Amino acid sequence: MKYLIPFIILLLFVSCAEQEKDVIVTVDGSKLTKARFEQYVPDLDYGQIGEDRIRAFLDDWVQQEILYLQAKKQGIREEDSVSFVLEQYTKNFxxxxxxxxxxxxxxxxxxxxxxxxxxxxxxxxxxxxLGQIVLPTRELAVRTSEEIKSGADFFKLARERSLTRYQDPENPRIITDYLPRGVIADFAIEEIIFEMKPGEISEAIPYVQGTYLIVKLIDKRKIKARAELTDEIKGQIYNYLLAAKYQEFLVTYVDSLKASYKITTDLTPLQK
Known part of the structure; x- marks a missing residue:
């Protein structure tokens, strides 16, 4: 046993020494090891990117680490508004x-x-x-849709409210060119549009980056005698169907988990 203890100590010393060799850069107690670096830049051949780019990455890491440590030192992480965002990010991730x-x-x-x-x-x-109105919030989109149903002029509201007007006030892009299937937006939106009849106006449709879309079908024109399933269209259909499967799975999966958790709802605190 008296020979075993020094041997264990020697192994620990060698192990620590090897770990220290893997440390690339330090900022106070923070260390960037080779293993962590490879997580930042996976499957990378260091010899191909050159030392200059590696050093530039390390400079960025040092800068971020200094700012992070300074923020911790000032207690920013413990502030309610900041800790709330971090908590939500962690939950979502x-x-x-x-x-x-x-x-x-x-x-x-x-x-x-x-x-x-x-x-x-x-x-x-x-x-x-199409005539199009792109709106920033669901509330405004629903209100705009109701106004149109009540007789408001679609194109007048488009000129006044559509986000597209900000890109070029002289050309607010409220009327599109003729657009074929596969170039307008998400396939779910295209399904709605291509089922519409000329003159018909859609409900408010969830669009990109949290915006909402209301469209008026101005005209529909036949442009091909025969449809072809190209590789590009295959890819678009694949992505659309996979996203649909994901959403269906998500609903089913969450429903299956609900039985394992006690869920209570009380709106009283909101009414005080």
Whole structure:
């Protein structure tokens, strides 16, 4: 036993020395190890990117670490508004990671892509000309939709409210060119648009980056005699169907978990 203890101490010393060798840069007690660096820059051949780029990355890491440590020193992390954001970010990240793992390797088959295309093949023969109103919030979109239903002029509201007017006030882009299937937006939105009839106005539709879209179908024109399932369209259909599977899985998965948790709701505090 008296020989074993010095041997263990020697192993620990060697292990610590090896770990110290893997430290690339330090800021006070913070260390950037080779293993952590490889997490930042995965599958990277250091010899190919050159020492200058590596040093530039290390400079950025040092700068961020200094600012982070200074923020901690000033107690910013403990402030209610900051800790709330960090808590929400952590919850969202962990929830998304859980769903990603549970969703697993779910994919879309060639048969599913072909079936979708066959069901919507006629839509790919046409292009549509639209009037559009892009709005920043759901509340404004719903109110605008109700005003249009009550007789307000679609294009007058588009000129006054559509976010597209900010890019070029002289050309607010409230009327589009003829747009074929696959170039307008998400396929779910295109399904709505291509089922509309000329003169018809949509409800408020969730659009990009939290905005909402109201469209008026001005005209629909046939532009092809035959629809072709190109690689580009295949990719778009794949992404759309995979997203639909994800949403369906998410609803089912959360519903299956609800039985394991006690959920109570009381609106009284909000009414005080």
């Amino acid at each position: 962990l929830a998304m990671e859980l769903v990603r793992r549970e969703f697993g390797t779910t994919s879309v088959t060639e048969k599913e892509i072909r079936t979708y295309f066959d069901q919507h093949e006629e839509e790919f023969l046409y292009a549509v000309k």
